Amino acid sequence: MNAAAIAHRLARAGDLPAIVAIYNDTVASRLVTADLDPVSVDSRRAWFEAHAGATRPLWVVEQQGQVAAWLSFADFYGRPAYAATAEISVYVAAQARRQGIASALLQRAVQASPGFGLRTLLGFIFGHNEPSLQLFARAGFARWGNLPRVARLDEHERDLVLMGLRIAP
Numbered sequence: 001m002n003a004a005a006i007a008h009r010l011a012r013a014g015d016l017p018a019i020v021a022i023y024n025d026t027v028a029s030r031l032v033t034a035d036l037d038p039v040s041v042d043s044r045r046a047w048f049e050a051h052a053g054a055t056r057p058l059w060v061v062e063q064q065g066q067v068a069a070w071l072s073f074a075d076f077y078g079r080p081a082y083a084a085t086a087e088i089s090v091y092v093a094a095q096a097r098r099q100g101i102a103s104a105l106l107q108r109a110v111q112a113s114p115g116f117g118l119r120t121l122l123g124f125i126f127g128h129n130e131p132s133l134q135l136f137a138r139a140g141f142a143r144w145g146n147l148p149r150v151a152r153l154d155e156h157e158r159d160l161v162l163m164g165l166r167i168a169p
Contacts, residue, residue, distance in 0.1 A: 006104040011058040011070065016048050017041050018067035019060070022093045030153040031129050032091070050074075055116040056086060059109075061101055068096035071105045076122055085120040086113070090135075106139045113167045120166055126151065127159030136163040 011019065020041050026032035027039075051058035051072060061069040069092040076085040088109055090102050113121060123141055125132045133143075144164035149157035 006061055006101060006108070008059040008061050008071070008105060008108060011048070011051065011060045013048070015060050015067050015070075016044060019048070019058075019070050019091075020044050022067065022070060022091045025094055026091060030156070031126065032132070034151050034153075036153070055118075057116075059105065061096075061105060063096055066093075068093045069101045069105060071109055073109065073116065073118075076120075084118055085122065086116070086118050087122045087124060089123075102135055103138060106135065110139060110165065110167065114169065118167055119169065120164060122165075123163040125161050125163055127161050133161060133163070136165075139165070141165045 020039060023033065023035075023044075024038040027035050027037065048058065050056065051074075056073040056075060058070060058072045060067045069090070071088065071090045073086045073088060076082045076087050088106065090105055090109075092102050110121065113119075121141070122144075123132070123136045125136065127133075127146065141163040142165070143161055145162035147160040147162070150160050151158040
């Protein structure tokens, strides 16, 4: 599936439960998120509201009227000098995986980034999450760093790989 084949839109408040459900579905895998327990919709409201601005959107993709995937742009490090850098996160519902949605969303995010004033995109991915590392690599991201054993998931220490992409102005 290419970026033109998906229709994404800005997330609405009513999408938050589905966004949280997709996120929570990844917690138990210990592959995608550093959260060890599911999060609540209420605990994610401030995060959701932080994406209301024009430069750090939260996008969703629907399939058959249901949110099937989401992608967020987030500030990196919260200091003014990093205003042209954003972290990208993408999550896909279990039933919608392996359909090219994540790849298309990521491609669309790269294309839209100059319009958000972004020059650098980052992805923070566990070193054992080969599918996500490959996804970002296919989108042109390169490994910019490795933080060895910084996350403890159950009894396992895990690396965090920093994937980066410079955006042409």
